[in-house]
């Protein structure tokens with residue numbers, strides 16, 4: 001069955017519903033339409049046929065008016081020949097009736113002659129009938145032939161219906177023939193009695209009587225059939241039929257009662273009575289005709305009406321059927337579309353997460369089955385959805401809780417790191433101090449153990465903190481221009497001492513085609529290299545370590561670089577290599593392992609390299625050393641970079657430092673940075689307090705802000721230099737946000753040993769202090785670092801340093817307070833612009849510059865510097881040009897700091 005339907009199913013599946021409807025409708029509508037058409041054509045043909053019959057009947061009725069007087073005229077002619085006066089009068093009367101009959105035929109012929117093709121026959125007959133002297137006998141025969149011709153051309157003789165057929169038979173054939181036979185019989189019997197009887201006339205009389213009897217009998221039979229077929233005819237025709245039959249019989253009986261059909265007719269002589277008998281019989285026959293013709297006309301007209309109604313009914317039925325079929329098709333299609341649309345709407349809703357209520361469809365067909373299945377699936381989905389919603393709500397809550405926990409953890413770690421690293425710095429600082437004092441051998445050994453343990457602990461703490469930050473997704477890479485060879489050298493010089501301690505070589509090899517000026521997060525790159533090189537030194541006892549950098553190629557404006565740290569150390573077994581780069585993984589997990597460590601270093605390396613879009617790996621064999629490599633793609637530097645010769649890291653013992661600084665922000669920054677390096681810090685807010693602190697305390701160095709209230713830095717330095725003894729010689733280093741040549745000259749003239757730019761860079765300070773302690777003299781020029789102009793809004797490296805030194809909370813607090821902190825200075829700068837008193841603006845510009853520099857707001861510091869110089873030169877125009885940029889620069893720097901702080905938390 002399925003195979004049988006396969007073709008149909010395939011066809012139907014390819015079509016849309018309207019196409020299906022159109023196809024099916026065409027397939028059955030075309031033959032039906034053809035049938036209907038043929039039917040209608042047939043009905044129309046029958047109507048035309050019947051109309052033609054009606055026309056023929058009308059014409060024959062007109063001919064009948066001519067036929068009767070013609071026959072009577074002939075019969076009268078016989079009387080006239082017998083010289084009967086009465087007959088002559090009657091003859092004239094009949095002639096009039098002939099003329100009237102001919103006019104009736106004229107009218108009928110005008111109307112119907114063309115249609116019935118009688119015009120030629122009639123016009124020839126008409127011309128002769130009009131002639132009064134012409135004998136009527138041949139006209140009777142022609143009229144009878146014309147009646148027969150009209151019967152032919154009007155289809156009357158082909159009439160198919162039983163009732164009408166016999167009426168037609170009577171009207172067209174039987175009654176005219178009967179009247180003619182009566183005439184012939186009458187003429188033959190009315191022949192003159194005088195003279196011998198003409199045997200031919202007798203023969204005619206016998207033949208006429210015989211035919212008349214036959215016609216009469218045929219009429220009786222035909223009418224009987226017609227009455228059976230249409231009993232209503234009986235009422236109209238039974239009496240005329242009986243009358244004509246009786247008249248014929250009585251006329252025939254005049255010639256003898258028991259006349260044998262073949263016996264010669266009796267002679268009753270040409271009397272006017274005899275004519276009267278003939279006239280009565282012929283009159284009855286024509287009376288019968290006059291009753292039969294209207295009855296036939298009624299029948300035919302009724303048939304035309306019936307057929308017309310039938311046709312109208314059929315057309316109406318076809319139109320109604322078509323309308324109903326079209327209506328049902330359209331309704332069916334609309335119902336299907338409604339159901340499909342409803343399904344579509346609900347599935348749309350479901351896709352948008354709305355699972356409310358099942359789909360309701362008022363249908364009992366197959367579509368309702370589909371809808372029921374759909375509703376079942378929807379109900380199932382609703383359940384699943386609700387469950388999924390629950391689960392995802394739970395998951396979200398869990399995720400939020402986890403995020404909150406992670407945030408809390410990383411915040412806690414950030415706080416803790418600061419809190420732990422500060423005392424650790426104290427421990428290390430004090431240990432350094434301790435080691436710089438006079439100690440016996442054992443004490444020194446113990447102090448060195450404390451220092452080494454502290455340093456290891458600090459390294460572990462840094463690792464854990466770093467890793468937890470990365471785990472919390474807080475690894476944000478910075479982008480800054482840097483010099484690659486400086487970075488690699490920096491790593492080598494940092495770890496060089498450790499390598500030398502173990503008698504290992506530490507080499508670097510940058511291929512010639514490796515670009516030096518690059519852009520990226522050099523801090524993180526340095527961290528990766530420090531980790532790998534640190535490990536390589538740790539796990540190598542003989543030979544050494546080489547850091548190789550080679551170029552891989554360029555793509556999308558980035559250069560691929562491969563860093564390989566090759567050592568000649570203990571190597572790693574293949575099975576252990578698989579576990580590397582996972583957190584807390586160490587190859588040697590035995591309690592007696594030789595090498596300490598957290599197992600976090602390589603995990604951190606992997607996270608950083610992956611964050612940079614690179615990959616990391618190792619090639620190693622036990623006893624044959626290892627090669628740890630990583631590949632990253634970096635962009636070229638935006639600006640040209642002058643590679644700086646790596647600043648030698650100078651180890652400085654922890655110092656007692658007095659900081660004279662009036663600005664709160666600067667105070668906090670200086671304290672944080674210095675403490676981070678293990679120094680002891682005391683802060684005073686003006687020059688007089690600084691002098692007092694030096695007079696009463698013991699300091700290794702004084703960091704003196706140049707501009708301070710109550711007493712400025714230079715005055716305070718002069719006072720300190722006048723103090724007696726060692727105190728008067730305490731090293732004093734000026735701190736200034738900008739250092740012009742005049743400034744440095746003034747600092748040195750006042751007795752300061754050197755100067756440092758703000759914010760304090762601890763390595764630069766260490767370097768300066770080492771120089772001071774080494775040379776014991778001032779070397780101001782060499783203390784100033786080679787600062788490079790920059791157009792950065794914020795110095796990210798410095799901010800990161802601050803973050804480590806002061807902690808997240810403190811930095812945020814400083815950033816949020818900066819606008820309020822600088823508000824009075826900014827107001828003074830604006831007032832000075834309005835009043836033109838630029839001298840009044842000098843201190844304010846300097847203060848803003850100091851705060852900006854302390855917090856690493858490079859662009860703001862440079863702008864304030866420009867404003868300060870303009871004020872110093874009295875250049876009101878330049879001052880007025882620069883000042884409007886101050887507020888936007890501050891806002892931009894604060895926004896940038898906020899983002900950075902958020903990223904570093």
Ligand code: ADP
Nearest residue numbers: 535536539585586587597598599600601602626
């Ligand atoms: P750890 O703090 O223990 O050094 P790492 O993640 O840096 O943690 O290293 C994980 C382990 O990988 C180390 O404990 C060591 O066993 C092995 N490893 C790392 N680098 C080397 C190397 N250069 N040679 C041999 N083994 C190494």
